[in-house]
Amino acid sequence: MAEEPAQRRLAAILAADVAGYSRLMGANEDRTLAGLKAYRRDLIDPKISEHRGRIVKTTGDGLLVEFASVIDALRCAVEVQRSMAQRNGDVPPEQRIEFRIGLNVGDIIAEADDIYGDGVNVAARLEGLAEPGGICVSGRVQEDARGKVDLAFDDIGEQRLKNIAWPVRVYRVQLGVEEAAVRHTRSLSDKPSIAVLPFTNMSGDAEQEFFADGLTEDIITALSRISGLWVIARTSTFTYKGKPVDVERVARELSVSYVMEGSVRRAGGRLRVTAQLVDATSGRHVWAERYDRALADLFDIQDDITRSIAASTQTQVTLAEGVAAGSRASTNHKAIDLIARAWARCYGQTAEAAAEASSLVEEAIGIDPSNPVAHRVRAAIFFDRIWSEDISPDATNMARAAALARTALRLGPGDEYAHLVMAWAWAYCEGRMEEAIAECERGLEINPSCSILYGNIGAYLAALGRPQEAIEACQLSLKLNPRDPSNFWRHYAIATAHFVAGDYEASLKESKRIARSRLHLPSAIIWAASAAALSETQEVQTAVADCLAQRPNLRTDSVVPGMLRFTREEDHQRLLALLRKAGLPE
Known part of the structure; x- marks a missing residue:
């Protein structure tokens, strides 16, 4: 019996996959599989059927669906994402199953039960641009939906998609906004x-x-x-x-x-x-x-x-x-201005700057309590206040820092900086460096050019005892953004990586340069330990004096905010032994 020839037809294609599926499976396979099956059984498959869609194929973490109507496809996608958001409300961020959805309409090739062609490929690439819990659609979908659905779209411009020969106009569906509008520009009172x-x-x-x-x-x-x-x-x-x-x-x-x-x-x-x-x-x-x-x-x-x-x-x-x-003069968008001022003050990297930023962001939250950027800035500032020793790094404050980070991520899952502050919570509050690296990587999925995320990955790799990878990550961060005022943290991570590797000359040179340019106790400590390892008596005395000038009650086993504890016990004990050799009090 001859095979049926391939057929061409116009269709709306929905491509979806689970954001962070490998991470979820690595954390708990049984929970992830059970949750995914429940979502398919109770929500996704019924919605597809309700809107007259056909599931073409599924993978472990995704599915491809064909619709005859672009309106049906769009309504199905929106209803699924809104329902998923409601169901995820009480689920810890690290356990949430969130889909990214891409939607395109175009010519496809149908052969047996499968479909092919650029119409399908574009949908798959659009899914890759979507945020977790979000939907990206092609310009043709937006045009066909205009006036027919009560949705707002963000025009993010023409995008060059992998293996697609022409640029594709892309829109993000605003799931929280129900008005027939396309937003082409934002004023100064919103995003720059x-x-x-x-x-x-x-x-x-x-x-x-x-x-x-x-x-x-x-x-x-x-x-x-x-x-x-x-x-x-x-x-x-x-x-x-x-x-x-x-x-x-x-x-x-x-x-x-x-x-x-x-x-x-x-x-x-x-x-x-x-x-x-x-x-x-x-x-x-x-x-x-x-x-x-x-x-x-x-x-x-x-x-x-x-x-x-x-x-x-x-x-x-x-x-x-x-x-x-x-x-700027006072406007009805005062909260936005306060947030911008607070976030910029974070780059001051001093206790005074952190305290001023804290006052600004608390005032902003008083005006706009649910603003996601305000909560991200609030979490970042709280960590800055701990690192600058404006507030104590005790268990209560570290728990509050972690709680603020979780709130920031819950309110702003599509904000790369929300993932950054959550990485800080993993690393500095819980000592879980692998989770911190994974969180940074989720932020880089949103914005691959966010230099500070690469720098933080470098710091966590150094703490894990992987110095070469740490140095490479920090060097990439510095190359991407050489004028970032917070780059001394990247240089400190490089100094730490050299110390872990036993290259004490390099760690001394890097840490001393930072400590001489600004008050930074973690760098002064690495300077003192490196000098002790090299038996450089004058350097040891100068570095220890710098440490004690910043904190007179410093001891070898003191908790130093901003200084990650080495995860390998041999690295930690080596640091303590060298600080004792340097003459730091027990």
């Missing part, structure tokens, strides 16, 4: 907004035009993944290509607060890229950087520069927003 203008080819080489355009597109995509920014789509900014640019006019026409522009120049075997970020409200240059690279693989260079620009932009906009919020 930015437009990336096409980078100018200064080479006179037509081939570099493609590189300049590709770099601009990649920067737009990378910035779009930063949860704290609102980024104008490529189709809007590329209308300015090849034209004289007035930054103030561009900002006014696109309703943005920041504009990025740059250039690409090739000379001989080298490539130079410049980028600058301008505050359109004041005309002030917030940040500028030059990147010089030897010509090799242009795609590697493009990726390297893109990630560095995205990471630096994230930090510099945070600092600029803090300054701007302090000078």
Whole structure:
């Protein structure tokens, strides 16, 4: 009997998978499988049937569903995600089963019981862009749904999807907003907004035009993944290509607060890229950087520069927003301004800055008690106050820090910084470094250019006794964001990694440089221990004096906030023995 020929048809395709499935299975296979089966039996399969969908195939953590109607598919996706959110309300964040859903409509190839084609592939790639518990749809889905469903969409611009030849317009479904709207811009009182203008080819080489355009597109995509920014789509900014640019006019026409522009120049075997970020409200240059690279693989260079620009932009906009919020007149969005000022003050890295930031964020929460960013900032500030010894690192305060981190993550699961503060809770409150690394990795799934997450992974790897990996992670963090005011923590982690590896000359050099540049007790302790290991008497005396000047009652076994305990007992005992040799009191 001859096989039935493949058929083509138009269909709506829903692709879904469980976020963090491997982690969930690694933590508890039985609980995860039982929970997933219950969700399928009680919620997902009935909803698919109710909306006339067909399950094409399932994997261990996902499924592919075909619908004849895009409206049916969208309603099914929304109802599933909203019901999942309600059911997860009382479940600890680390145990939640959360789906990411991608939805596309397009031409598919149907053969036997399976389906293929770009229509399916795009849906799968959209699912990868969705946040846990979220839905991403293609532009065609949004167009077909306009006026037919009571939903709001966030336009996140054209995205370059893996193995898809053309850019795809992507929208996030706003599950908590029920109004027929597409939000293209955000005002200063909401997220900071930015437009990336096409980078100018200064080479006179037509081939570099493609590189300049590709770099601009990649920067737009990378910035779009930063949860704290609102980024104008490529189709809007590329209308300015090849034209004289007035930054103030561009900002006014696109309703943005920041504009990025740059250039690409090739000379001989080298490539130079410049980028600058301008505050359109004041005309002030917030940040500028030059990147010089030897010509090799242009795609590697493009990726390297893109990630560095995205990471630096994230930090510099945070600092600029803090300054701007302090000078803006009082508005009905006062809580947003207070949060921006508090978050920027976190970079002060002193007890005074942490105390001021705490007052600001508590005032913001008093105005807007359920603001997820406010709760993330509150958790971060509480940790800062512990590390600066503004408050005691006793069991009560450490438990409160962990509780604040859990609240931040529950309210903002799509915020990479919420995952950062949860990683702090795992590492500093519970000593669980592997869980802290996994939490950072979940944040990097949201924003792969978040440099501080790489730095924290480095610190946890050092504590685990994996020094080479730790140094590489910290060096990547520093490369991505060389001007972050908190980078001394990355250098401290590198010093710690050298100490773990027994390279005392390197750990002495790195820790001494930090301790000499600022008051930082953890660095002074590593400095003293490294000097003792090398029997450098003068260095030992100077380092111990630095330690005792910061904390006169310091003892070899004191708890030092911000200093992770080594998980390998031999590393911990070696540190204590060297501190005794250095003459630190018992």
